[in-house]
Amino acid sequence: MSAAEEVVAEGHQAVEAVPKRAMTLGTTTSLVVLAALLIVPLFAKNFIIFQLTMLLIYGLAVLALNILTGGSGQFSLGQSAFYAVGAYITAVLMEQFNINYALTLPVAGVICFGFGFLFGQPALRLSGVYLALATFALATAMPQLLKLNFLEHWTGGVQGLVVTKPDAPFGLPMGQDMWLYYFTLVVVLAIYIFSVNLLRSRSGRAFMAIRDNEIAASSMGVNVALYKTLAFGVSAGITGVAGGLSAIAVQFVAPDSYNITLAISLFLGMVVGGVGWLPGSFVGAAFIIFVPNIAEGISKGLSGAVFGVLLFLVIYLVPHGARQVAIVSQQLIGKFKKN
């Protein structure tokens, strides 16, 4: 029923173009944030430290999605599947094979990278909503696949697996929660720096060229198929590491904790944080962790509605997410300095 030659006008792309420089924070701001992240847990209770750890982990998963969507312009509603695979690899290696928790993370990352890279192959032919549906299918299928009978020996089936929390090494005088926080912080920082540099590199420029105009990119010699699948692989790998960290932090993996709701949360985190702005990932993660709790606090029966209204408020006020806030405040500071 559509017109015979449906034409998409130029410049009408799904993901807006974000310049490379706008994707990160300035040096001063970065150092202040880092100092805060280092100092805060020393004065916080264990539960708050745990929540901060989860914030870093979710932030990492949102960052991964941001590389895929903000970087290469591909959608995914299937990040929960990669997250689940990472979590399960860590849990199984730790509990069934007695491997040190720190060593399980690279394994989770590499396997998820491969998984994502392979999934990127058929996804190459799909774009927009079709890709969203394909990844969505992956997310809905994952809990069922983890429950399969022949895997039950390792995965524990519907029951899931309990993971032991690691102690601080070398007799460091800190609790398990605090150690895990600093451990997570180091991993997240390393991956954050890697991602920033990745997006600044030749490959990052290729991602962005594909995002902005696929045909132009390919005519300039970018191997579109390779870089698109590569973006999927990198994103899945980072998500896998985040999943592994979450298995250690939560101390439990079960198939149904990695359902489509998780994938949607990660997506919301990306939108709230600002698509294509890497530091925003952590703002978005804070949104998806704390706002449901706030909503519950305001009204128990209507928590879903309150969450929805809050989300609407955020997207009305700042349709471009936390990035918009950052840009506006940067301009204000600039004006202030001039005066």
Added chain:
Amino acid sequence: MELFTNQVLAGIATGAIYACMALAVVMIYQAIDHLNFAQGEMAMFSTFISWQLMQWGVPYWGAFVITLALSFVGGIAIERILFKPLAKAPILTNVAGFIALFAIINSSAGLIWDFTIKQYPTPFGSSPFLGSQLISTHQAGMIGVTLLLLIGLFFFFQYTRIGLAMRAAASLPESARLVGINTSWMIALGWGMAAAIGSIAGMLIAPVVFLEPNMMGGVLIYGFAAAVLGGLSSPFGAVVGGFLVGIFENLAGTYIPGVGNELKLPIALALIISVLVVKPAGLFGRHIVKRV
């Protein structure tokens, strides 16, 4: 062979549910170019309204017509109040808006009518249809209504002024504005029609899956899958897609060993993706020509 025909028949019966939903999905996709994640919840809310009317003593068809009108107005209101301000925002922000709408409707319905499962009446009766145990008169009625709706939509879009205007506004908004079509209201109209079709789908589905705030979760996934399989630009494709998904799902459950109920959904989705890999715009969809 008899098992096969029976399973296909049962598949067509469940497929009718998906076809209904897919039709609503395609309608709104035509108007606004997005998949509306809150579509199922809107349909659920409409169904609850009709149920409430019947509780107050309104006869079935009376409640049906009132609900249809209310849903149409409601759909337009949602577009005017919530989504018109977002028209210039990035697409992903709009998707977040749909998710917010989903949460709001679902939780309000839970608060107003609570989460207990309710019976919902059917106007067609539920005796076996033409002596077959697998397909009831209600399911046959559902298929009939879906087909009627499809024919009605075809004539609306093909031969009425307003239908043509809606198509023009959806495919080339700028040119449509130049010939004097109010594209902004065409979008609102699309929302209204999608909400009305959704409410029909909801009222037809409710006797099968029972009425409760989460009744649409599974159905919407299948509805999306059906719409994408058939091609998002074709209402006819959506209906065919709905029936195909229903049949796929039943046959996979019957013939592939070890599948059972749990893996039906992943397998149906996997099949759809395989189809999409071969035909990226869906079975009846049109390839979008891009200007470089």
